[in-house]
Amino acid sequence: MNALTQLWNHQRYRQVIxxxxxxxxxxxxxxxxxxxxxxxxxxxxxxxxxxxxxxTAGFDIGETFLISxxxxxxxxxxxxxxxxxxxxxxxxxxxxxxxLGLMIGLGRTSAHTLSRFICSAYVELIRNVPLMIQLxxxxxxxxxxxxHSSEPYSWFHHIYLSQEGLAYPGLLWLQSTDAHxxxxxxxxxxxxxxxxxxxxxxxxxxxxxxxxxxALSLYTSAFIxxxxxxxxxxxxxxxxxxxxxxxxxxxxxxxxxxxxxxxxMVAPPLTNQYLNLVKNxxxxxxxxxxDMVNIANTALNxxxxxxxxxxxxxxxxxxxxFAIAWVMHKTNNKAxxxxxxxxxxxxxxxxxx
Amino acid sequence: xxxxxSPPSPSPSLTSLPVHPKLAGSHEPCxxxxxxxxxxxxxxxxxxxxxxxxxxxxxxxxxFILTQPIEALLTLGLALLALQLLSLALNWGVLHAVFQIDxxxxxxARGEGACWGMVGEKFRMILWGRYPYAEQWRCALSCAxxxxxxxxxxxxxxxxxxxxxxxxxxxxITGLVIxxxxxxxxxGLRVLPLWxxxxxxxxxxxxxxxxxxxxxxxxxxxxxxxxxLGRTSEMPIIQSICxxxxxxxxxxxxxxxxxxxxxxxxxxxxxxxxxxxxxxxxLGITLFSAAYTAEVVRGGLQAxxxxxxxxxxxxxxxxxxxxxxxxxxQALAHIIPGxxxxxxxIFKDTSLVTIVSLYELTGALGLALxxxxxxxxxxxxxxxxxxxxxxxxxxxxSRVSQNLEHRLANR
Numbered sequence: 001m002n003a004l005t006q007l008w009n010h011q012r013y014r015q016v017i018x019x020x021x022x023x024x025x026x027x028x029x030x031x032x033x034x035x036x037x038x039x040x041x042x043x044x045x046x047x048x049x050x051x052x053x054x055x056t057a058g059f060d061i062g063e064t065f066l067i068s069x070x071x072x073x074x075x076x077x078x079x080x081x082x083x084x085x086x087x088x089x090x091x092x093x094x095x096x097x098x099x100l101g102l103m104i105g106l107g108r109t110s111a112h113t114l115s116r117f118i119c120s121a122y123v124e125l126i127r128n129v130p131l132m133i134q135l136x137x138x139x140x141x142x143x144x145x146x147x148h149s150s151e152p153y154s155w156f157h158h159i160y161l162s163q164e165g166l167a168y169p170g171l172l173w174l175q176s177t178d179a180h181x182x183x184x185x186x187x188x189x190x191x192x193x194x195x196x197x198x199x200x201x202x203x204x205x206x207x208x209x210x211x212x213x214x215a216l217s218l219y220t221s222a223f224i225x226x227x228x229x230x231x232x233x234x235x236x237x238x239x240x241x242x243x244x245x246x247x248x249x250x251x252x253x254x255x256x257x258x259x260x261x262x263x264x265m266v267a268p269p270l271t272n273q274y275l276n277l278v279k280n281x282x283x284x285x286x287x288x289x290x291d292m293v294n295i296a297n298t299a300l301n302x303x304x305x306x307x308x309x310x311x312x313x314x315x316x317x318x319x320x321x322f323a324i325a326w327v328m329h330k331t332n333n334k335a336x337x338x339x340x341x342x343x344x345x346x347x348x349x350x351x352x353x
Numbered sequence: 354x355x356x357x358x359s360p361p362s363p364s365p366s367l368t369s370l371p372v373h374p375k376l377a378g379s380h381e382p383c384x385x386x387x388x389x390x391x392x393x394x395x396x397x398x399x400x401x402x403x404x405x406x407x408x409x410x411x412x413x414x415x416x417f418i419l420t421q422p423i424e425a426l427l428t429l430g431l432a433l434l435a436l437q438l439l440s441l442a443l444n445w446g447v448l449h450a451v452f453q454i455d456x457x458x459x460x461x462a463r464g465e466g467a468c469w470g471m472v473g474e475k476f477r478m479i480l481w482g483r484y485p486y487a488e489q490w491r492c493a494l495s496c497a498x499x500x501x502x503x504x505x506x507x508x509x510x511x512x513x514x515x516x517x518x519x520x521x522x523x524x525x526i527t528g529l530v531i532x533x534x535x536x537x538x539x540x541g542l543r544v545l546p547l548w549x550x551x552x553x554x555x556x557x558x559x560x561x562x563x564x565x566x567x568x569x570x571x572x573x574x575x576x577x578x579x580x581x582l583g584r585t586s587e588m589p590i591i592q593s594i595c596x597x598x599x600x601x602x603x604x605x606x607x608x609x610x611x612x613x614x615x616x617x618x619x620x621x622x623x624x625x626x627x628x629x630x631x632x633x634x635x636l637g638i639t640l641f642s643a644a645y646t647a648e649v650v651r652g653g654l655q656a657x658x659x660x661x662x663x664x665x666x667x668x669x670x671x672x673x674x675x676x677x678x679x680x681x682x683q684a685l686a687h688i689i690p691g692x693x694x695x696x697x698x699i700f701k702d703t704s705l706v707t708i709v710s711l712y713e714l715t716g717a718l719g720l721a722l723x724x725x726x727x728x729x730x731x732x733x734x735x736x737x738x739x740x741x742x743x744x745x746x747x748x749x750x751s752r753v754s755q756n757l758e759h760r761l762a763n764r
Contacts, residue, residue, distance in 0.1 A: 015588050022591050023590055036622060037621055040620045040622075041620065110427075110428065112417060114428055125744070128748045128751065129701075130704040130743055132704040132707075132715060133704060133715060133743065136732075137736045144730070145733070250420065250424070275604075282606040283705075285708060286708065293609070314613075317604060317605045321603075
């Protein structure tokens with residue numbers, strides 16, 4: 001038996017050998033891929049580097065959020081607009097999906113068979129059809145089946161829905177100079193106007209945005225509903241029976257006994273669904289909503305810098321993912337500590353400790 | 354657990370006990386004599402009779418409305434909304450719809466009713482894509498084979514120790530047969546000269562969806578198992594490599610991975626060797642879903658009792674022996690429902706490959722309609738048709754997964 005075999009038979013050393021081998025293999029792989037890329041780029045005469053970001057973008061973006069954009073600005077600003085648009089649609093989706101999911105989830109555990117049935121039908125229908133197809137269906141419905149903007153649906157003559165999108169009133173920051181040269185700035189209500197030419201509004205959700213937000217929130221709400229249902233059903237039956245024997249009303253039982261306990265079960269899978277929603281917003285490219293992916297795709301086609309555009313895209317999404325995971329983690333911890341404190345305070349003699 | 358004596362159940366009519374005035378108001382302790390006075394025996398209640406008639410139903414309903422008015426109101430609203438949607442769908446999809454392959458009738462019913470004739474006209478294009486018309490039976494046969502195998506695999510017997518090896522080999526053979534059927538070549542050799550060979554770029558529709566989803570789960574499972582083992586291992590470097598891979602992949606959307614597969618893979622490969630786009634996309638989906646598979650497998654590994662590992666170690670089994678003969682068989686039994694769910698997710702995700710111009714179901718629909726101005730306005734009907742196909746598969750599989758989970762829980 002030589003020294004090498006002895007070394008191999010020692011578990012500690014074998015682990016070291018395994019790990020060093022794995023690391024070397026990984027490095028070799030990365031080196032090989034990097035070398036190939038370098039050779040390919042050189043052979044095809046493709047320039048690389050992130051310097052293109054300060055070039056003029058040369059394309060217009062149909063829809064911007066918070067900042068304005070035109071073709072004479074740089075790729076940097078284009079990517080910025082894309083990120084903001086992604087944030088806009090994701091945050092709308094998160095809000096609607098959470099509320100809807102909570103309601104459907106409660107409906108699935110309702111005392112009445114009818115609402116249970118309707119809610120399960122909703123969940124099964126939505127969950128088993130790919131988001132992509134739902135998105136395309138919403139888009140077609142909004143663009144082709146809604147009335148033309150010359151005869152829109154209107155609510156209270158202030159909200160108009162047509163093929164051009166949803167026009168809604170909003171607050172505008174207006175600056176005006178009066179006769180004495182004094183600059184006045186104030187918040188002004190801006191109302192959509194409907195005349196012979198159609199609907200004009202400062203505030204308008206485009207059909208692209210609407211279809212994406214709708215599809216994302218409905219799709220995610222079905223998954224959130226399932227999580228809420230599982231959370232509610234995980235509350236031990238004894239808890240509900242105890243609450244009933246204390247003569248709490250059904251609503252009080254739900255509010256004070258079931259939901260707080262369900263919330264603890266719900267938080268981790270909910271984080272996953274939120275992350276999924278943000279990642280799924282990348283489907284915007286299908287309907288032409290100018291989100292992060294769409295902008296990166298355009299930039300890629302214009303400049304041919306696949307490597308750079310895709311790595312920007314991936315890092316932005318990673319950043320989003322880590323940010324959401326971090327926020328949810330913090331919220332979860334805070335909630336747990338709060339509940340712990342409450343429990344301690346409620347315990348007889350708890351105030352002393 | 355079940356052998357423990359169950360605690361005596363409390364009297365059902367506790368609330369209707371007559372309460373002694375001294376007990377009702379104050380919390381003073383009372384002595385035994387008073388307690389004896391308070392206690393009054395109540396006659397046993399009669400066994401509840403189950404009424405099924407209308408009056409009983411009405412009584413239940415009125416009680417529900419009285420005790421839970423908010424919920425009753427919400428239920429009513431929900432029912433009305435559902436009715437409204439249902440009537441809308443019925444009107445559009447059945448009553449005013451055109452079922453014949455008749456362009457003129459469809460044109461006049463436009464906006465009022467659906468044109469299901471479009472599906473009748475185009476369904477072969479939607480199902481099989483650009484595959485040569487005369488050869489489309491090969492697609493149908495491939496799909497039938499794949500679906501048959503899928504049906505067997507999610508059944509109760511397929512992954513028992515008796516059939517496991519057979520199932521695995523059957524999958525390998527099915528894969529090869531489907532490849533030969535679809536392309537007309539067997540591993541690149543023209544062994545079937547009677548059938549014309551068909552380039553992969555002509556593959557499309559349902560076979561492509563099935564090939565992508567089944568192929569990627571078949572490749573992702575071993576990779577996922579390795580990643581999960583790595584993540585749960587004690588070796589810090591290997592563990593961190595696996596964690597890094599899993600978390601990075603789970604943090605980015607599939608679209609970016611598909612973009613990578615279609616734009617970046619050609620750059621990463623040695624000069625002038627560009628693999629087929631189907632292979633590239635398959636690889637991309639595999640790399641993507643391996644991370645998710647790893648998390649499912651990790652759940653299974655954690656479900657295995659620690660005593661099993663200790664028992665294996667005390668028998669002096671090595672790491673791989675322990676994993677191969679003790680841990681993995683138990684873990685894999687736990688994760689079958691999770692794997693079915695994983696498969697459903699991948700199956701739905703394959704609809705994204707249309708973005709990198711592979712014509713699976715969604716892409717094939719675009720192909721069928723965009724080139725034909727007569728039928729182009731009836732996209733919604735087409736999407737509904739595809740949605741129905743996806744729904745059928747996913748719903749059936751999710752039911753299977755639920756059953757498996759149920760069976761596991763009751764084992």
